[in-house]
Amino acid sequence: MLKRIILLLIWTNSLSAQQLPYHPDEEEMTGRYKHARLLDSISRNTVFKSTVRANWSVDGRSFWYANTLKDSVKEYILVDAASGKKRPAFDHAKLAAALEQDPLRLNITRMDIGTKTAMLEAKGKYWEVDLKTYQLIKKDSFPQRVYPDRVFRRSRWQSFSTRGESPDKKWHAFVKEGNVFIRNNETKDTIQYTTNGTKEKPYAELAWSPDSKYVVGYLTNPALDTLVYYVLTSVSGTKRGQLRSQNYKQPGDPFTTYEMHLFPVDQLKSIRVNTEILDFFEAPVLHWRKDDPRYFSYEKVDRGHQRFRIIEVDAQSGTTRTLLDEKAKTFIYESRIFTEYIPATSEIIWSSEKDGWRHLYLVDGLTGNIKNAITQGEWVVRNIDSVDEKKREIWFRASGMHAGEDPYFIHYYRIGFDGKNLVQMTPEKGQHLITLSNDKKYYLDTYSQVNIPPVTELRLTSNGKKIAEIERADATEFFKTGIxxxxxxxxxxxxxxxxxxxxxxxxxxxxxxxxxxxxxxxxxxxxxxxxxxxxxxxxxxxxxxxxxxxxxxxxxxxxxxxxxxxxxxxxxxxxxxxxxxxxxxxxxxxxxxxxxxxxxxxxxxxxxxxxxxxxxxxxxxxxxxxxxxxxxxxxxxxxxxxxxxxxxxxxxxxxxxxxxxxxxxxxxxxxxxxxxxxxxxxxxxxxxxxxxxxxxxxxxxxxxxxxxxxxxxxxxxxxxxxxxxxxxxxxxxxxxxxxxxx
Incomplete structure (x- = not known):
């Protein structure tokens, strides 16, 4: 293959205007179609060991994975994490005999491997295997694994409300006939806080403060999305086209509006918050101060995507102040705004392109002042994987930091909130994807380029040190096809x-x-x-x-x-x-x-x-x-x-x-x-x-x-x-x- 590429380069440099446009005849063209079909067939499943899907042990000391090789042969490999040494996960022949399967094509869906036994799922059945005798004990189910460190982030603009019951269980807030009511759970007394809500324009999206002193809600003006239509012309068993429709918001269409109100349980009245009506997206997530739950903040993107704000509300008075206000002459890419609130220290981690590149900043959550840039330079933060508040550390992905590389290649890093102690976790050239062990002590780094097959390495999280190369993909059969x-x-x-x-x-x-x-x-x-x-x-x-x-x-x-x-x-x-x-x-x-x-x-x-x-x-x-x-x-x-x-x-x-x-x-x-x-x-x-x-x-x-x-x-x-x-x-x-x- 290398020889062929070198010849191509030599030929290219020697060619000039004498080249003639390629115009095949019909016979040659027919051959090309057939050859393309042939290549599609023979090139399937010709790259092996390209993906390592690690299945970590409960103690985090090892993991197993499976390779599918030529002719669908399967191998199961166990890796010691500390040393990176590999060995067969079990005796394939003995386990295959016990399971009555082909030893070259064992089909195991799930497996937990211990030192003496293994739990596995094969063909929809569950077994405990003695790894010395390979005796099987049938089980009713596969043990459930718990991953306490997994965090699932909700959308910033996902409609936000809480249950009607207050955190201290003393009150229950609800909307009836468009208006807000709060009931005392002990006395059963119910107070009506509003009278101007209607069926057409009701109050909605009630949310309690964490100290159970305030309810936040909105007087809404719902906007119904208009329909778009299409016709299914050829539905089996029908003689007529079938009309279908769906709600579909197009540019310029109105949004439901939200007028923010406060309902203090000790004041028996409604307070209209001194802020603009929300006319873009839905009711926002509220971020209450940990040290003083009288205050909360929310985020607002103006329609047109040219302004983003974090606004703080005093729940006692309904007054507001703007903590952070970003404006752009062009656009702010709303779905890539990142904010992480750190209640213990009243700080906010915020992403912005204000200096011409997407970077992270540490913001004082009380004043809105930027304390420091966390990342900076002519490169782009692509994603944030996690924020460790105790270690004051951010794990993120970025591209463009490596000189001489394709600026789109994603690499992984971690850095302190203060912008110091940047750790490069994926030093090799290429596009990277990492997966962490359950305890985050180790990670697997898989990287490749469009013309270079993947390599997977095991590394130590604490310093990014390479422990071992786990797999190097084999694309020999793929390149033999002539592609x-x-x-x-x-x-x-x-x-x-x-x-x-x-x-x-x-x-x-x-x-x-x-x-x-x-x-x-x-x-x-x-x-x-x-x-x-x-x-x-x-x-x-x-x-x-x-x-x-x-x-x-x-x-x-x-x-x-x-x-x-x-x-x-x-x-x-x-x-x-x-x-x-x-x-x-x-x-x-x-x-x-x-x-x-x-x-x-x-x-x-x-x-x-x-x-x-x-x-x-x-x-x-x-x-x-x-x-x-x-x-x-x-x-x-x-x-x-x-x-x-x-x-x-x-x-x-x-x-x-x-x-x-x-x-x-x-x-x-x-x-x-x-x-x-x-x-x-x-x-x-x-x-x-x-x-x-x-x-x-x-x-x-x-x-x-x-x-x-x-x-x-x-x-x-x-x-x-x-x-x-x-x-x-x-x-x-x-x-x-x-x-x-x-």
């Missing part, structure tokens, strides 16, 4: 400075003396980045397309997430941009380095936001893109879901929504277009695509249209993917192929 390794490729973006990263898939029958059309797999949704970073040891959709005679690429352009704030800001009120200037420059750089990549024949395909992007390429960049397959596209950001589109396109809905709509711009269409839509799409309303078709017809534009009965949000399924292949073969390679290749 070339995926290549990571980087080129400069529109500013001439920023690196744009992507990947390249080539056909296994690749001939560097020919020029192959380029097809881009596009998804430019601003909510994340999408180019794979882990080992691509499967025959996926991109490689399947490449086998037909294409160079298939995927790119993360500006406007996507996980880089700097400036990189991400390109999408603000500008989703139609989709990073196209960066993508086009990237492919031109690809064509310069590899002349066999034909930048005069470029197509693209995508689904959902990618479907929107695919059509937009032909509308706004027809000088470069020549053919597109657009599946289930959200072609007009006013038709699609509210929460996603207002985050990037802003609120209120303005003329920029109309200016960037694919529907509005269909008169600009050049090139070849195939639209695919599932009639039962509950993610993006099907009319988004139908309105494109209607507008194209009214403009007398030629296009292909494939509606699929009964299908939901999809790229078209097997039939749609076949139509996509044939479409690109016809329009980029110039070959008419049968719909089905036998």
């Amino acid at each position: 070339p390794p995926v290549e990571s490729f980087v080129a400069k973006g529109r500013d001439g400075v920023t690196d744009i990263w992507g990947i390249i898939c080539r056909p296994s029958t690749f001939d560097p003396t020919k020029k192959y059309p380029i097809i881009e797999n596009i998804y430019a949704g601003p909510h994340d980045a999408f180019v794979p970073k882990t080992f691509m040891g499967t025959f996926g959709e991109m490689q399947s397309m490449a086998e037909l005679g294409f160079i298939v690429v995927q790119i993360d352009g500006m406007g996507t997430a996980n880089r700097s704030k400036a990189f991400h800001d390109v999408c603000w009120k500008n989703i139609a941009d989709a990073g196209f200037p960066d993508r086009i420059l990237w492919m031109k750089a690809l064509g310069t380095k590899y002349p066999y990549a034909d930048t005069s024949r470029v197509g693209l395909y995508g689904t959902s936001a990618g479907g929107q992007n695919a059509l937009a390429a032909l509308l706004f960049h027809p000088e470069f893109y020549k053919a597109a397959v657009s599946s289930c596209g959200c072609h007009d950001n006013r038709v699609d879901k509210q929460w996603w589109n207002e985050q990037w396109m802003g609120y209120p809905v303005g003329k920029h929504y109309d200016e960037q709509s694919n529907i509005t711009n269909v008169d600009k269409l050049q090139g070849k277009l195939l639209l695919i839509v599932g009639e039962a799409d509950t993610n993006v309303p099907p009319e988004s695509t139908y309105r494109v078709a209607d507008a194209l017809i009214k403009c007398n534009k030629g296009f292909e249209f494939l509606p699929i009965p009964g299908m939901g949000h999809s790229d078209g399924g097997p039939y749609g993917r076949l139509r996509k292949r044939n479409f690109f073969v016809r329009h980029l390679l110039g070959v008419e192929t049968p719909l089905v290749i036998k």
Whole structure:
């Protein structure tokens, strides 16, 4: 394989303009379809030892895992955590004989291994095994394991309320006929606190203070979401189309509003809190001070995503003050705001991109002042795994800290609240995933790159020291199929400075003396980045397309997430941009380095936001893109879901929504277009695509249209993917192929 790559590089450097565009005949094209099907078949289950799923012992001193090898042979391995030494978890032959199973293909679902016995589940039955004699004792169930350290975080905006009963059990708060009542559980006396609530505009979401002195509630003005409809045309056993509907909030639609009130049990009155009516999301989680439960704070994101606040309320008077107030000229990425409240020290850990990169800060919870930056630098905190209040330590993931690496590679770290004692837990180059032992004393680190199979190492949590390499994935059989390794490729973006990263898939029958059309797999949704970073040891959709005679690429352009704030800001009120200037420059750089990549024949395909992007390429960049397959596209950001589109396109809905709509711009269409839509799409309303078709017809534009009965949000399924292949073969390679290749 290495020799082949070296030859490719030599050939590429020696080739020039004499290369001819690749145009296969029908017979050769038919052979390519058959070869792609063959590779799909023979490449399955050809990568071994790529995943170590550790099953830790109760005492945390060891763990076992299973490998599935060639021909479905299974092995079970036991690892001593302190030394990293491995051995068979048991005598496979003896246990297989006892279980009456094939010793090469033992099927064990669960297992707890001790020094003398093991509990296991096999084929739905439970057994205790004597590891010396291999005698079996049948059991009724498998022992339950308790994991006390596991913490499940609730959404910041999940509707919050408590039970009606107060923490001290003396009171019960409830809403009756839209109004708030509090009953004394001892005397049974009930006090009505409000009279202005109605069935249409009731009080709701009552929540007690921890000292049982106050109830917080809201006078609400409910907003009913309007319906979107779709018709199932081909339901078995029916003669008519079946109408379906669902609640669906679109940009500009109203939210239920919440007017905050306090109900002190010792004052027998309602106090309207001196704060703005909440008109975005639902009732917030309340954070009461531990040292003085007279005060609580809550979080507020303004509609339009340009302001985030933490507001403190004095429950005795209803007065408020703003502890933290962040404003942005573009957007604040609401779903990636992280806050952790530390009641014992009245502190808040808060994430922000205020310095141009997503970082963590320690905030004084009493004053709102930033005590110190916890993380800083030109890199991005990607996720927070845990916060240890006693050790004052944060475990987090980040990317971009390692110079010379792909800036999207995720690494794991931990750091003190004071921003000191940063510990690097995953030093090796690559995309990482760690799993901790139950007591967090050890962890397994699995890392890989798109062209390098995974390696799993056992490390010590206290200092990150490597104990042993547990497994190194074996992809020998995969590469024997002839599928070339995926290549990571980087080129400069529109500013001439920023690196744009992507990947390249080539056909296994690749001939560097020919020029192959380029097809881009596009998804430019601003909510994340999408180019794979882990080992691509499967025959996926991109490689399947490449086998037909294409160079298939995927790119993360500006406007996507996980880089700097400036990189991400390109999408603000500008989703139609989709990073196209960066993508086009990237492919031109690809064509310069590899002349066999034909930048005069470029197509693209995508689904959902990618479907929107695919059509937009032909509308706004027809000088470069020549053919597109657009599946289930959200072609007009006013038709699609509210929460996603207002985050990037802003609120209120303005003329920029109309200016960037694919529907509005269909008169600009050049090139070849195939639209695919599932009639039962509950993610993006099907009319988004139908309105494109209607507008194209009214403009007398030629296009292909494939509606699929009964299908939901999809790229078209097997039939749609076949139509996509044939479409690109016809329009980029110039070959008419049968719909089905036998």
